[in-house]
Amino acid sequence: MVGLKAALALKQAGLEKITVVVTSPRLLTRQLDDRAAAMVERELAGRGIDFIYNARVSAFLPGPAGNLAAVLLEDGRELPCGLAVVAKGVRPNAALVAEAGGRVGRGILVDEYLCTSLPDVYAAGDCIQVTDRLTGEKVNSALWTLAFEQGRHAATNMLGLRRPYPAPLTRLNSARFGAVDVVSVGRLEGEEVLAEYDALQRTYRRLVFHGHRLAGFILAGRVEGAGIYTALVKSGRPAWGYRHQMLQGRVGSVFLQTFLSGTISF
Numbered sequence: 001m002v003g004l005k006a007a008l009a010l011k012q013a014g015l016e017k018i019t020v021v022v023t024s025p026r027l028l029t030r031q032l033d034d035r036a037a038a039m040v041e042r043e044l045a046g047r048g049i050d051f052i053y054n055a056r057v058s059a060f061l062p063g064p065a066g067n068l069a070a071v072l073l074e075d076g077r078e079l080p081c082g083l084a085v086v087a088k089g090v091r092p093n094a095a096l097v098a099e100a101g102g103r104v105g106r107g108i109l110v111d112e113y114l115c116t117s118l119p120d121v122y123a124a125g126d127c128i129q130v131t132d133r134l135t136g137e138k139v140n141s142a143l144w145t146l147a148f149e150q151g152r153h154a155a156t157n158m159l160g161l162r163r164p165y166p167a168p169l170t171r172l173n174s175a176r177f178g179a180v181d182v183v184s185v186g187r188l189e190g191e192e193v194l195a196e197y198d199a200l201q202r203t204y205r206r207l208v209f210h211g212h213r214l215a216g217f218i219l220a221g222r223v224e225g226a227g228i229y230t231a232l233v234k235s236g237r238p239a240w241g242y243r244h245q246m247l248q249g250r251v252g253s254v255f256l257q258t259f260l261s262g263t264i265s266f
């Protein structure tokens with residue numbers, strides 16, 4: 001996401017030729033499905049950004065003055081360039097705790113009170129490992145909203161008020177690429193997947209159900225009501241009965257019904 005935002009910003013700043021090199025066969029494989037990714041690609045391509053898929057960078061090649069002259073791909077292709085932006089995921093720096101003898105996995109390991117394995121040492125934010133609420137996967141926390149919540153929880157616990165930090169929803173992405181807004185939350189796949197694409201309106205909605213629960217969704221083009229879909233995912237309560245309204249984007253009535261019935265709260 002950050003790489004695409006950088007590409008768009010550089011284009012808007014007046015750079016003429018911008019090429020995005022992508023390791024996978026399409027954009028945003030961890031955040032979007034084929035349809036939503038194609039909408040983003042079309043928007044960015046329409047703004048003059050080129051894409052090379054299934055490719056890896058193997059070297060940055062210097063020019064005679066030592067400045068960057070080209071990027072070399074593993075397949076031997078050379079892309080002449082004067083500027084390269086590397087956007088390749090997040091790796092927490094947990095060295096401080098590890099060197100002090102604290103436990104580290106995909107980040108600093110903390111208990112439910114955000115205390116590390118070192119007595120009286122708490123940790124929060126990008127540097128810690130968390131368990132995803134939906135998938136149970138151990139992942140590193142890498143969102144501002146989570147860092148903020150965790151900071152509050154850690155501070156509360158440091159003050160001696162015991163407040164456990166609930167397993168967070170770690171897959172929560174929202175971005176605007178030119179005229180295309182996208183929001184992607186929770187699982188991309190599940191027991192039941194419903195999707196609707198309106199080519200005329202350039203709107204796409206994908207709902208992923210696990211049992212009767214909404215386990216994830218993608219909105220692209222128009223993203224109104226994303227907060228209501230997100231609240232339904234977070235609540236873990238049955239939402240299958242609202243599937244038609246949600247698929248058509250009629251979430252106002254879903255909000256009223258679910259809020260009044262106590263299924264979701266804000």
Ligand SMILES: Cc1cc2nc3c(=O)[nH]c(=O)nc-3n(C[C@H](O)[C@H](O)[C@H](O)COP(=O)(O)OP(=O)(O)OC[C@H]3O[C@@H](n4cnc5c(N)ncnc54)[C@H](O)[C@@H]3O)c2cc1C
Pocket residue numbers: 002096124125126127141142143144145147
């Ligand atoms: C380009 C970019 C775009 C992003 N976009 C989004 C987005 O759209 N939405 C979203 O939710 N998240 C986004 N994120 C992620 C978000 O910025 C982070 O999740 C959030 O900032 C994490 O907060 P933090 O306090 O854990 O870490 P940081 O914000 O990284 O703060 C850590 C601080 O600790 C300091 N520090 C490090 N080591 C030491 C030390 N030994 N002693 C003292 N201080 C130290 C650092 O200097 C830094 O100031 C983005 C991140 C990047 C890089």
